[in-house]
Amino acid sequence: MSKQEIEKKLAQLMDTVPECEGLIAADTNGKVIVGQTIVDMDHAKIAKACVSIVKDSNTLGTDIGKGTLRNTTIELEEGFAVLVGSEKTVLIALAGPDGKASLGLLKRNLISISNL
């Protein structure tokens, strides 16, 4: 999928889920492909941490014989991050504390974009 296609899909998702505070797509080296956050954030730093989480989750999956990562939902003190990893990209959605009910929707959309 091209950068333009990912950008379009992520922009649509941002419109669909008002609780979503940011969407970032990165390659598996942590290089940001596209990123959009409602407040100014360091997308490269976010991508770096998330790619590292995806790598360690894949390692964990191998260690316990349960295959590679499908997705991960991270609950923080004041919000959430949903990560979906594929062979080529890592998709990241950020949400505030009010985003709990939208996590499933965000996850399903990221998986669908990831499979395009």
Added chain:
Amino acid sequence: MSKQEIEKKLAQLMDTVPECEGLIAADTNGKVIVGQTIVDMDHAKIAKACVSIVKDSNTLGTDIGKGTLRNTTIELEEGFAVLVGSEKTVLIALAGPDGKASLGLLKRNLISISNL
């Protein structure tokens, strides 16, 4: 909380949730405190990957201004891992593909043990 107390609580949880295939408690350096899995697994390797995920999740939380990690749910091709991090310990629950409906229960129990 002592090692004996954690061990007792984790053994109780393992009995309560039949879909749970493993429970491991590690310190924040990745040293395994106690571990129990239904099949033979390398608890030290699992703890290492999970402690790394918790660290990166805390970094992510700081990067996006949303505080530290509460918990994370990792969906793999053939199962799940639930991680709860506190200042001193990382608690890890492993479940098979049939464990999806028990993830909330596992998470709540790990949080409660983590807060003891």
